Amino acid sequence: MGATHGVEITGPRNDRYDEILTEDALALVAELHRSFEPRRQELLRARKERQDRVSAGEDLDFLPETAHIREDDSWKVADPAPGITDRRVEITGPTDRKMTINALNSGAKVWLADLEDANTPMWENMIEGHLNLRDALDREVDFTSPQGKTYALKGDDELATIVVRPRGWHLDEKHILVDGERVSGGIVDFALYFFHCAERQIAKGKGPYFYLPKMESHLEARLWNDIFVLAQERLGIPRGTIRATCLIETIPAAFEMEEILYELREHSSGLNAGRWDYLFSLIKVHRTRGRKFLLPERNSVGMTAPMMRAYTELLVKTCHKRGAHAIGGMAAFIPSRRDEEVNKNAFAKVRDDKSRESNDGFDGSWVAHPDLVPVAEEIFDGVLGQNPNQISKQRPDVNVTAEDLLAVDRTPGGISAAGLRANINVALQYLAAWMGGNGAVAIHNLMEDAATAEISRSQIWQWLHNDVTLEDGPKVTADLVRTIIDEELETIRGMLGDAFDEKRYQQAKELFSEVALADEYVDFLTLPAYERMP
Template sequence: MVEITVTGGQVERGEEILTDAAIGFLGELQQRFGTRRDELLSARRERRAEVARTGRLDFLPQTREVREDRTWRVAPAPSDLRDRRVEITGPTERKMTVNALNSGAQVWLADLEDANTPHWANVIGGQVNLADAVRRKVSFTSPEGKSYTLGEEESLATIVVRPRGWHLDERHLSLDGRPFVGALVDFGLYFFHNAAELLSRGSGPYFYLPKMESHLEARLWNDVFTFAEERLGIAPGTVRATVLIETIPAAFEMEEILYELRDHASGLNAGRWDYLFSIIKNFRDAGPSFVLPDRNAVTMTAPCMRAYTELLVATCHRRGAFAMGGMAAFIPSRRDPKVNETALAKVRADKEREAGDGFDGSWVAHPDLVPVCREKFDAVLGGRPNQLDRQRDDVRVGADDLLDVKSTPGSVTEAGLRNNIAVALQYLAAWLGGNGAVAIYNLMEDAATAEISRSQIWQWIANSVKLDTGDVVTPELVHRIEDEELTKIREALGEEAFKTAHFAQARELFETVALAKDYADFLTIPAYRLID
């Protein structure tokens, strides 16, 4: 007899989510799949060691047959996932839930991952909000008395939930003393409470799967879906999953990932920010040829990024899957017309390129960007819901193209270093306080962008990179700029607000993941130890 322990505190309406039956279902998922998750994380470490030894990744010879077989396709999309030209992302806090559903986007990516601090209150409160959203009874009233309610049913976005990645645990639930896999908790609670309800409303349980690194991890997800459907009496193939190709190992296994999930697959997404983080992480000890310039200088027109996105579109459409574009992280300013004009111009150019390349839709982080993205996709799609019929037979991408980081234009500057430090400190302080999606310098920052910032600093120090000023990036230089940036932040916030905003913890965490000799695979793992 297994023992399941719940150690999280009381959450408003949490008893509606943490029912005995739901907890029992989570226990079954953990028993069946927890050990395989652990084995796959070990396989990640082994593969990373091989990359460190060879400085190389390549397409898998053992799965060549899957790639060369032109007959297989993924399952046809359900009706409410056939048009995905605009998808808005955001955490599952209540106001965001209402605004995202009302945004005019076709899809709301309800984010339980990078835009969400996994405080117990957020984990369970997010599930409460999702259950209300599915049943169309979610509303919100601000402290100032402003009311937020849902619009007409036919205008509301389709919900696609992003659970945590395989690497994260949920320590507030344990099975015989071992923490549950966070991904299984997020998936399990949403599926258990909402799958049947969604189907009764003409929709279904749809998911975005983050940070996978191999087709074997996709196979595990497929087995989870198959078991969950059978266990709850849901028709096989009801779940639909879109996989974020946001790690460079996964870029070499796009076809295999779709193949493993083919009865449940909906598409792939170009998760650009985590992809840059993954390049640094996997090739951090490969020398100067893998050093990226300033974060904001790395655009999607860089050769390695073009190779990655064009391969994604070609792969998806060959298999009948949707190709989804990356995040437009710019935040429009309603106060500064000049900032707003610059942001909108960049978003238009980004979405025009994606639509022209054959993507079926793309992401935005703010409701004001929904019409901008739609305009560019409408111009290409016309009356069609997607571009699945556009086969990119012209695309020829090899391993060398995906690994051509050295051709990325740009340089490493003091301004770029300073921006990385300032963004990381502000984001981590907000994350520790419970907010995983933060507007900083007119960009929506989440865990993925913070990972790039701290990883670049680690890589620049490891390679003794010289800045445009002639200074070499060292821990001492980083400490000096930290002091200067924190002084600016303190002056902007005021002494009292600064003291209560977790900046002391944020600095300690930042130095742990950016300056330590041993590179931390994910900053959210040590960060998680500091919350609740």
């Protein structure tokens, strides 16, 4: 087996898969696994140890041992890289063939090609996603729908820059084994894209760029940096060619923003405010800490809540202090083809959200649908003009404390019967789609991904374990949740009619019940969900 000795592929090798699963690409996967898997496992254990301390009553805080990094004003991250100097609008989405074309053609500056939360990690999705990315760079990605509609790429100068989001450190890839061990999903995603597409991106005057999800500490960022260094060395690519934007989407990472930039400084292109996962993390980390950390239902938690303002303003200040981009959160609205009143109200909310971000100093923001690109672009054009970013806008007026970041109890809103039902309804619909291979799902005119399902089930778990009584109803109990699950399944059945997939919704019911009602909290619902997949 040559360079791939010790590598076993347990997934099927479908048409063209051998173009991605080459011996040399798998050799890079194997080397990265053997070099860094012990550290990944050590860092995952460190997550658990910190969680145990917080559950026992310890509050998160800025790290005293890294104060020297925060206090040293001399260091900066690398200068903005070609193709990601101007990031005023970024579109996100999975890497299926149609989305690949639509995202690249959308008019956005960047396409976050998502192998993580907007993607179900089925073997076919992962490998075909890599084929689509490579084919797009080779301009061989044309697509015709079953209805006969054709999709093709515009000219190279009109296309968004590809920035790939690999899976987080907690997820394995069960179809690739090295020395009998599962490989980190993040390492697989990074290595296969880097091996096949780095030189292709460089030839186009850009580079291999990444979004790094779910990190909880600067030591996890250090691990990514060391992986980048080794991978560039092996492929003979100059050190620093890779650029990475880190999602600050966990509450522990909010206390280590500067340290995360510092660890990746030669490869860093900024931070992103991953708002939905951030709410999920707030709930998860403090789930047993009583009513002080009890969030209202998710639809009432806006970005103007004090703790969210503290988080986003600190992110902008931190990034611009270090010469990095600050990228805003997702506008998840999906325009309706039938209801203009829904569109009118939603577009107004999107404009308000993007106006707040652009005025706060963000250099760009995310949208989930091509129709929102011109809306966000108009807002950021009004602030940026011809400037590619507003990194020069410093925020000395911002002074955020640990107490500000943890001020959950200052968030307005309540917990209603409708909120409980909405959590269950959205989670069931999302999980049914996820188990069927679709990780980005339009539900009630919003693009839902794994993060919103995580919020839904985590809130219910927290309400159950903190004896919450609904504002307009009974106490939240396991029996009440089970009853509403059955009722919402019937509602969905009536809504979908013949399109209701009995098998998928039964899987969704079982999975949701497991992660929402279990005595022991499951860290990520995607872990048991992934094990249910072939």
